[in-house]
Amino acid sequence: MEYLEFELPIKELQEQLERASKIGEESDVDVTNTCKQIEKKLEDTKKEIYKNLTPWQRVQLSRHPNRPYTMDYIRAICGDTFLELHGDRNFKDDKAMVGGLGKIGDQSYMFIGQQKGYNTKTRQYRNFGMANPEGYRKALRLMKMAEKFGVPVVTLIDTPGAYPGMEAEERGQGEAIARNILEMTRLEVPIIVVIIGEGASGGALGIGVGDSVLMLENTWYSVISPESCSSILWRSWEYKEQAAEALKLTATDMKKLKLIDQIVKEPLGGAHSDKDSTYVTVSKAIEKAYGDLKNLSPSDLVDKRMGKYAEMGVFKS
Template identity: 85%
Template sequence: MEYLEFELPIKELEEQLDKCQIIGKESDVDVTETCKQIEKKLIETKTDIYKNLSPWQRVMLSRHPNRPYTLDYIKALCGDTFLELHGDRNVKDDKAMIGGLGKIGDQSFMFIGQQKGFNTKTRQLRNFGMSNPEGYRKALRLMKSAEKFGIPVVTLIDTPGAYPGLEAEERGQGEAIARNILEMTRLKVPIITVIIGEGASGGALGIGVGDRVLMLENTWYSVISPESCSSILWRSWEYKEQAAEALKLTATDMKKQKLVDEIVKEPLGGAHTDRQQTFIIVKDAILKSFKELKNLSPKDLVKKRMTKYENMGVYKD
C-alpha cells in the first residue's frame, strides 16, 4: 500500500494496529481493547482527512498509482464479454485509447477510454494515457459503429492531456479532437461519460461530450493541469497548490458550475482502497443514467444534448 504525504497519519495508525494484532497473536496478552481504540482512532482520522481534502490533494488522489484504470473498470463491469476493437483505419492502433464492445448484464455498450500503464514498460506502451490523433479517430470510428447498430456509448476519461508531440500536431491533433466534439454532439445514441481520474484539456474533451457526465469524487476536470498553470503564470511549479485552488477543478466545483451532472461517491480513502466497491458504484451509476436516456428518441436525445451544452457558461450580471 502506497501512501500520499497527507495520508501519513493514517499510515502510522495502521502500522500501530498491525503491531498490536501481532502482539495479540504471538503472546498471551489481551490486546482486544487496545486494538479497538486504535481502530476507532483510525476511522476518525480517515474521516477527518478525507472530509477536508484540498483541491491539490484530490489531484494527488486522482493520480494514485494503485487507482483503477479504464481496463480495470471495463473488465470488472463486463467480465469476459468485452471485445476490444483496434485501429483508426488510417494510421495505426493507438494504445493510449482503447475501445470495444461489452455487456453489463444483458445490455450492450460501446466502451471507449484512455488507458494508463502500471509500470515503466506499460506506461511507455500506453504513452502515459496521452492519445495521438489516431486514438481520437479510432474513438470516433467506434462511436459511429455504435450509432449504426443503436448501441449506447460509455466513455471513461483518465488523461493528463492529448499527446503534445510534433508528430501528433503534424497528423492533425487539433482537428481530430474538434471533429470528435462536433460528432459527439449529434450522435444519435446515448452517451454516458465517466471521469475516473484526470480530466485534462482537449485530451478529455475529445471523448467527453455526453448526455450524462459523471465525475468520481476524487478526480479533476480542467482546461489545464495545476502544474502547467503554475509554470505559465508563475514560471514555476511551486505554486501548483494555489493554481489547483484557483482552477476550480474538483467534482464539487464542476457540479456547482453545472459542467457535470453527477458526483459519484468513492469509498473512504479513494477508489483504490476498495476497488470492488468502486466498480459496483460506477456500474450502478452507468445503468441509472442509461435508464433515464434509453426511451428518448434520437431526435430528442440530440436536442437535449445540444441544449445542455449551449446553456453552459451562461450567466447574468
Template identity: 80%
Template sequence: MEYLDFELPIKDLQEQYTKACKIGEDSAVDVSDTCKQIEKKLKETKKEIYKNLTAWQRVQLSRHPNRPYTLDYIKALCGNSFLELHGDRNVADDKAMVGGLGKIDGQSFMIVGQQKGYNTKTRQYRNFGMASPEGYRKALRLMKSAEKFNLPVLTFIDTPGAYPGLEAEERGQGEAIARNILEMTRLKVPIIVVVIGEGASGGALGIGVGDKVMMLENSWYSVISPENCSSILWRSWDHKEQAAEALKLTAKDAKRLKVIDSIIKEPLGGAHSNREEMYKTLSKVISESFQELKNLSPKDLVETRMEKYLNMGVFKS
C-alpha cells in the same frame, strides 16, 4: 499500499494496529482493547482527513498509483464479455486509447477510454494515457459504429492531456479532437461519460461530450493541469496548490458550475481503497443513467445534448 503525504497519519496508525494485532497473535497477552482503540482512532482520522481535502489533494488522489484505470473498470463491469477493437483504419492503433464492445448488467455498450500504465514499461507502451490523433479517430470510428447498430456509448476519461508531440500535431491533433466534439454532439445514441481520474484539456474533451457526464468524487476536470497553470503564471511549479484552487477543477466545483451532471461517491480513502465497492457503485450508476436515456428518441437526445452544452457558461446580468 502506497500513501500520499497527507495520508501519513493514517499510515502510522495502520502500522500500530498491525503490530498490536501481531503481538496478540504471537503471545498470550490480551491486546484486544488496544486494537479496538487504535481501530477507532484510525476510522476517525480517515474521516477527518478525507472530508477536508483540498483541490490539490484530490488531484494527488486522482493520480494514485493504485487507483483503478479504464481497463480495470471494463474488466470488473463487463467480465469476459468485453471485445476490444483496434485501429483507426487510417494510420495506427493508439495504445493510449482503448475501446470495444461489452455488456454491463445485460446491456451492450460501446466502451471507449484512455488507459494509463502500471509501471515504467506499460506507461511507455500506453504513452502515459496521452492519446494521439489516431486514438481520437479510433474512438470516433467506434462511436459511429455504435450509432449504426443503435448501441449506447460509454466513455471513461483519465488523461493528463492529448499527446503534444510534433508528430501528433503533424497528423492533425487539433482537428481530430474538434471533429470528435462535433460528431459527439449529434450522435443519435445515448452517451454516458465518466471522469475516473484526470480530465485535462482537449485530451479529455475529445471523448467527453455526453448526455450524462459524471465525475468520481476524487477526480478532476479542467482546461489545464495545476502544474502547467503554475508554470505559465508563476514560471514555476511551486504554486501548483494555489493553481488547483483557482482552477475550480474538483467534482464539486464542476457540479456547481454545471459542467457535469452528477458526482459518484468513492469509498472512504478513494477508489483504490475498496475497488469492489467502487465497481458496484459505478455499475449501478451507469445502469440507472442508461435507463433514464434509453426511451428518448434520437432527435430528443441530440436536441437535449446540444441545448445542454449551449447553455454552459451563459449567465444573466
C-alpha cells in the same frame, strides 16, 4: 499500499494496528481492546482527513498509483463479455486509447477510454494515457459503429492530456479532437461520460461530450493541469496548490458550475481503497444514467445534448 503525504497519519496508525495484532498472535497477551482503540482512532482520522481535502489533494488522489484505470473498470463491470476493438483504419492502433463492446447485465455498450500503465514498461506502452490523433479517430470510429447498431456509448476519462509531440501535431491532433467534439454533439445514441481520474484539457474533451457526465468524487476536470497553470502564471511549479484552488477543477466545483450532471461517491480513502465497491457504484451509475436516456428518440437526444452545452457559460441576470 502507497500513501500520499497528507495520508501519513493514517499510515502510522495502520502500522500500529499491524504491530499490535502481530504481538497478539505471537504471545498470550490479549490485545483486543488495544486493537479496537487503534481501529476507532484510524477510522476517525480517515474521516477527518478525507472530509477536508483541498483541491490539490484531490488531484493527488486522482493520480494515486493504486487507483483503478479504464481497463480495470471495464473488466470488472463487463467480465468476459468485453471484446476489445483496435485501430483507426487509417494510421495505426493507439495503445493509449482503448475501446470495445461489453455488457452490463443484458444491455450492450460501446466502452471507450484512455488507459494508463501500471509500471515503467506499461506506462511507456500506453504513452502515459496520452492519446495521439489515431486514438481519437479510433474512438470516433467506434462511436460511429455504436450509432449504426443503436448501442449506447460509455466513455471513461483518465488522461493528463492529448499527446503534445510534434508527430501528433503533424498528423492533425487538434483537428482529430475538434472532429470528435463535433461528431459527439450529434451522435444519435445515448452517451454517458465517466471521469475516473484526470480530466485534462482537450485530451479529455475529445471523448467528453455526453448526455450524462458523471464524475468520481476524487477526480478533476480542467482546461489545464495545476502544474502547467502554475508554470505559465508564476514561471514555477511551486504554486500548483494555489492554481488547483483557482481553477475550480474538483467534482464539487464542476457540479456547481453545471458542467457535469452527477458526482459519484467513492469509498472512504478513495477509489483505490475499495476497488470492488467502486466498480459496483460506477456500474449502477451507468445503468441509472442509461435508464434516464434510453426512451428518448434520437432527435430528442441530440436536441437536449446540444441545448445542454449551448447553455454552459451563459449568464442570465
